[in-house]
Amino acid sequence: MSQYLRDVWKCRYFWLSLVKNDLRARYSRSVIGIGWSLLNPLAMTIVLSVVFHELFDMNIKEFGLYLLTGICFWNFVASVVAGGCNCLFQGEVYIRQFPAPMAIYPLRTVLSSSFHFLVALLVVILLRWVLAGFGNLAALPSLIPALLLLFVCGWSLALLAGFATAYFPDTKHLTEVLLQMLYFATPIMYPAQMLRDKRMGWAVDYNPLAALVEMLRQPILNGMKPNVDTFSMATGSVILIGFVAVTALVRLQRKIIFQL
């Protein structure tokens, strides 16, 4: 496996420049450029926090930040899966000509999504400082393992989505439906406490995505390190999905060309 990663690293100039190209192509013809990746979560946050404020009497400041973190996280997951479905077809012209490691194509997807995600996360942190002060500084280093986990998770998801789409083109539509369902099953736009109050705590406790988003929310919003349960849930599920992705890669990467 370390040999494989070395091979991936060997063609880093290739995938890095493709990522750079993807990012630029996405914004080259738009006026506000990178602003688009922020406008979507911000607009969603404003609408949802106003609605929830009216309906449930939520504190707009606190809940707004909570929402914004969740939506940024979700946009990352959704874009990784959607991009992952396309990644092998996007790279098909290279796959047909050069025997490069197959993992670089989902890597391309996850890197460009990560870029948007990091920019958005930075804005979230800035906003939190403006709205609620610098109380979270001490806890921010715990974001590093969280981001690392998210990256591995995203890479694995993109890879699995890509391979699955190559075998079953329906995967794309199926993941859209699945993601929609998960979006409502994960405490993204409502507080996790709401589920707990209805004795649905298990839906949060056994949801890896809930654990991952908690890994971001705890340090940024509450200035606390995520608790052990959250951390082990997140790490455990990322290791599991990483393992599945590596297995798929080992078994299918040479044969996948016959499916393209």
Place this chain on the structure above:
Amino acid sequence: MARIQLDDFSLTFRVRQNRRVSFKEYLVRQMFRESVNPVMEVRALQNVNLTIHDGERLGIIGRNGAGKSTMLKVLAGIYPPTSGCRLVEGRVSSLFDLSLGFEPEASGWENIAYRGYLQGETPKSIRSKIQSIADFTELGDFLNLPVRHYSSGMRVRLAFSIATAIDPEILLVDEVLSVGDMSFQQKALQRMRDMMSKARLIVMVSHDLGSIAKFCDRAVWLDEGRVCRIGPTKDVVEAYTASVNGAVSKAA
């Protein structure tokens, strides 16, 4: 030392007539076994034994669909074997599907870099080559435009110039001598000659028997995925020509 060896190499494509399996079909097949979308087996290469040594120039000839291009892709490591094994020593550089493999939104300059990276260049090493690559394409200011505005001829020029700018140990060539317009063809031919003299091992596919005879010292005649004949270029080309002429006169 460059060396290529194929031992009892077979490659079978399993192609579905309706291209892909849907989930529906996958489920239906599990339940009723009878498939509405049967798999067709295409035996692209069958029990090929081939050893190419350092310093050899090998030509591959045969009819359309005989497996020539597939063979090159196998040698390049793109298709894995269905059975048998492949052994390649040396850095491989391949010239096929030339007009593919560009990022349409990126400029010609950027695409030169991308392809270069894929062929193992680094930003440092490409810097010294990029100008000569650009000069060879003769595309001038077009290189500043996104590749999606290029004509197919221009794309081929660009691809050819990039692919031939490196010094490969093993060179795999598929029908590239007919690229571009006439003036470019002559330049390309000269470039191919240079490369041919530098590369340690060359495998080349062409329908142009003249250039096979000119460039190669050994030839393989493939027919329906099998090696029909292998030996000195002259003998193989003669046998192939005789069989084609025979078939034509029989048909007439």
